[in-house]
Amino acid sequence: MSVALKLPPRDGVTFDLATDSLRSLNSTLAALAPETNQTAWQILNPRGQHAVAVGVTVPVAITIAGHVGYYCAGMNDGAAITIAGNAGPGVAENMMSGTVHVKGDASQAAGATAHGGMLIIDGNASARCGISMKGIDIIVQGSVGHMSAFMAQSGNLVILGDAGEALGDSLYEARIFVRGKVASLGADCEEKPMNEADRTILAALLDKAGIVADAGAFKLFGSARTLYHFHVDNAGAY
Amino acid sequence: MNDFSAPHIPGTPPRRSATFDEFAIAEIQRAAATGIYDIRGGGAKRKLPHFDDLLFLGASVSRYPLEGYRERCGTDVVLGTRFASKPIHLKIPITIAGMSFGALSGNAKEALGRGATEVGTSTTTGDGGMTPEERGHSQTLVYQYLPSRYGMNLTDLRRADAIEVVIGQGAKPGGGGMLLGQKISPRVAAMRNLPEGIDQRSACRHPDWTGPDDLEIKILELRELTNWEKPIYIKVGASRPYYDVALAIKAGADVVVLDGMQGGTAATQEVFIEHVGLPILAAIRPAVQALQDLGWHRKIQLIVSGGIRNGADVAKALALGADAVAIGTAALIALGDNAPEWEPEYQKLGTTAGAYDDWHEGRDPAGITTQDPVLAARLDPVKAGRRLANYLSVLTLEAQAIARACGKSHLHNLEPEDLVALTIEAAAMAQVPLAGTSWIPGKQATGF
Numbered sequence: 001m002s003v004a005l006k007l008p009p010r011d012g013v014t015f016d017l018a019t020d021s022l023r024s025l026n027s028t029l030a031a032l033a034p035e036t037n038q039t040a041w042q043i044l045n046p047r048g049q050h051a052v053a054v055g056v057t058v059p060v061a062i063t064i065a066g067h068v069g070y071y072c073a074g075m076n077d078g079a080a081i082t083i084a085g086n087a088g089p090g091v092a093e094n095m096m097s098g099t100v101h102v103k104g105d106a107s108q109a110a111g112a113t114a115h116g117g118m119l120i121i122d123g124n125a126s127a128r129c130g131i132s133m134k135g136i137d138i139i140v141q142g143s144v145g146h147m148s149a150f151m152a153q154s155g156n157l158v159i160l161g162d163a164g165e166a167l168g169d170s171l172y173e174a175r176i177f178v179r180g181k182v183a184s185l186g187a188d189c190e191e192k193p194m195n196e197a198d199r200t201i202l203a204a205l206l207d208k209a210g211i212v213a214d215a216g217a218f219k220l221f222g223s224a225r226t227l228y229h230f231h232v233d234n235a236g237a238y
Numbered sequence: 239m240n241d242f243s244a245p246h247i248p249g250t251p252p253r254r255s256a257t258f259d260e261f262a263i264a265e266i267q268r269a270a271a272t273g274i275y276d277i278r279g280g281g282a283k284r285k286l287p288h289f290d291d292l293l294f295l296g297a298s299v300s301r302y303p304l305e306g307y308r309e310r311c312g313t314d315v316v317l318g319t320r321f322a323s324k325p326i327h328l329k330i331p332i333t334i335a336g337m338s339f340g341a342l343s344g345n346a347k348e349a350l351g352r353g354a355t356e357v358g359t360s361t362t363t364g365d366g367g368m369t370p371e372e373r374g375h376s377q378t379l380v381y382q383y384l385p386s387r388y389g390m391n392l393t394d395l396r397r398a399d400a401i402e403v404v405i406g407q408g409a410k411p412g413g414g415g416m417l418l419g420q421k422i423s424p425r426v427a428a429m430r431n432l433p434e435g436i437d438q439r440s441a442c443r444h445p446d447w448t449g450p451d452d453l454e455i456k457i458l459e460l461r462e463l464t465n466w467e468k469p470i471y472i473k474v475g476a477s478r479p480y481y482d483v484a485l486a487i488k489a490g491a492d493v494v495v496l497d498g499m500q501g502g503t504a505a506t507q508e509v510f511i512e513h514v515g516l517p518i519l520a521a522i523r524p525a526v527q528a529l530q531d532l533g534w535h536r537k538i539q540l541i542v543s544g545g546i547r548n549g550a551d552v553a554k555a556l557a558l559g560a561d562a563v564a565i566g567t568a569a570l571i572a573l574g575d576n577a578p579e580w581e582p583e584y585q586k587l588g589t590t591a592g593a594y595d596d597w598h599e600g601r602d603p604a605g606i607t608t609q610d611p612v613l614a615a616r617l618d619p620v621k622a623g624r625r626l627a628n629y630l631s632v633l634t635l636e637a638q639a640i641a642r643a644c645g646k647s648h649l650h651n652l653e654p655e656d657l658v659a660l661t662i663e664a665a666a667m668a669q670v671p672l673a674g675t676s677w678i679p680g681k682q683a684t685g686f
Contacts, residue, residue: 022462023466026462051455051462054463069455070447070456071455075391075392089447093445094391096392109445113390113446115391132387150445151441153430172432172433173432228437230416230437
């Protein structure tokens with residue numbers, strides 16, 4: 001999808017990766033004290049660099065003006081990071097807390113293994129979105145690719161568009177909400193009846209992400225739990 | 239006319255097949271009864287070419303030895319000198335391999351940390367994260383970065399002393415894992431973010447990268463996350479060691495860990511353990527060759543593991559070009575695994591001390607490979623840690639005795655020229671001459 005690269009107001013600290021090094025950026029962010037008053041950061045000219053703004057542990061707002069490569073916002077733990085562009089593989093991988101908002105599309109393994117926080121993707125996400133997720137909430141306004149939520153352990157994956165093949169394969173206790181079509185379900189993933197509590201959870205997630213959508217228009221998918229204890233009759237599912 | 243009942247005709251004794259031996263027949267019968275493969279812990283049990291097939295030559299007229307009790311033989315090793323700003327310095331080149339809390343009890347992990355710390359070496363986490371006890375009792379702790387990322391978090395990553403990206407292990411190169419529900423206690427479940435008591439599956443590939451080019455970027459991220467301070471290890475199971483080590487170098491490793499098929503696992507299919515991968519003897523020289531070809535030998539450190547039992551094994555691994563070794567199974571035995579004192583209980587489990595390998599079932603009488611609180615309480619972490627420290631000291635003393643006999647003032651001065659092989663196979667694998675000859679299979683004999 002096309003992305004409008006509108007720069008945020010220049011009222012905070014600005015790093016220009018056309019001239020400043022990635023090492024300088026990440027070490028500066030890592031050195032921030034929890035009580036810092038430098039709470040607004042702009043990163044210009046990321047130009048697809050990898051590992052931009054990784055491992056931030058303080059509640060600052062970071063806006064990245066452009067496209068990023070692999071692992072942007074990796075292991076984020078408290079920051080609110082906005083990517084005004086597309087994100088490469090593993091955006092917000094293993095996030096612990098905070099928010100990451102991708103204004104464009106995201107590549108493979110978005111939110112992989114993440115324990116907490118919220119990842120919002122305005123566009124589409126490629127394959128394995130939410131793979132092995134461990135508590136994160138992921139909201140994808142577009143569609144997701146194949147094997148999304150593979151071995152997802154906990155948390156919520158909300159897909160406003162369609163889901164690719166083998167959704168939720170080998171799922172544990174994560175919830176998957178899908179508004180569009182599902183190409184196919186993976187092993188041990190099944191559609192679940194959606195009750196009022198589920199709709200409340202979904203509505204809260206959409207509200208938190210600032211998205212207006214009817215929670216009643218989604219289907220819920222979860223684990224059939226047939227793979228929780230190895231049994232020879234299920235060998236074909238492995 | 240024949241009379242087969244006549245007493246003068248010798249009877250034919252029962253003859254067992256070499257192909258369908260006792261174990262093979264029992265396994266067929268077990269498989270037919272259950273419909274499922276056998277799972278066990280440990281490494282390959284079959285006889286394989288190993289360090290026993292090598293001998294040191296020792297010094298004589300053409301070489302002179304060092305005095306055993308007067309002349310120093312150094313044992314220290316520095317790991318992570320390529321990129322890490324804080325490489326780790328160990329007093330001995332024998333480290334403790336990665337084993338998880340979950341596969342092992344908390345007391346066992348604490349004992350490993352205590353024993354390793356006492357002699358100045360490192361221990362390693364496993365698939366399941368870092369426990370406070372483990373960090374607290376391990377002066378130097380390597381944090382494994384595995385496909386499951388169970389328990390992975392930024393705080394622990396930053397308080398580790400090194401990071402080991404696990405691609406594979408010798409017992410199951412290319413395989414994932416499964417920790418059976420019996421061992422998913424409330425604490426293990428909480429650390430891994432899983433429901434209690436279910437079988438926990440571990441993927442065989444990392445979730446967010448594929449191939450060496452991606453791995454290079456993943457390592458960049460890990461370095462950025464940890465301020466370029468910590469050594470980054472890459473661990474591979476021995477299968478294609480030349481190319482795997484070359485690609486690990488290319489991907490940016492500070493240290494390469496190479497694990498042979500005798501290296502243990504917490505739980506894997508018997509057929510996988512015994513039929514996939516290489517014995518460590520066959521893997522070291524190709525790995526060293528890759529390091530040498532790319533100009534990184536002794537600058538990127540090589541740790542080898544899989545069947546290290548005594549100081550001779552340590553010395554032989556180092557002589558073949560490794561910088562250090564890692565031990566897992568031997569460390570558990572030193573703690574008390576398979577100890578004769580538990581023989582009556584091993585018998586109840588249908589096995590015997592020295593053969594127990596159902597580590598995945600969580601019923602370990604020694605309290606090591608279990609999450610059962612009653613069994614786990616049997617292991618005193620202080621005493622077990624002391625036993626491990628004793629054992630590590632013996633390994634070191636034995637390796638030093640051999641090195642001095644070869645005239646070496648440091649274990650790292652041992653070299654292939656100090657070795658010969660007892661078998662043609664070992665000579666070919668280790669690239670050292672067959673004993674009594676100058677012949678290395680595949681190379682022209684040079685004469686004496």
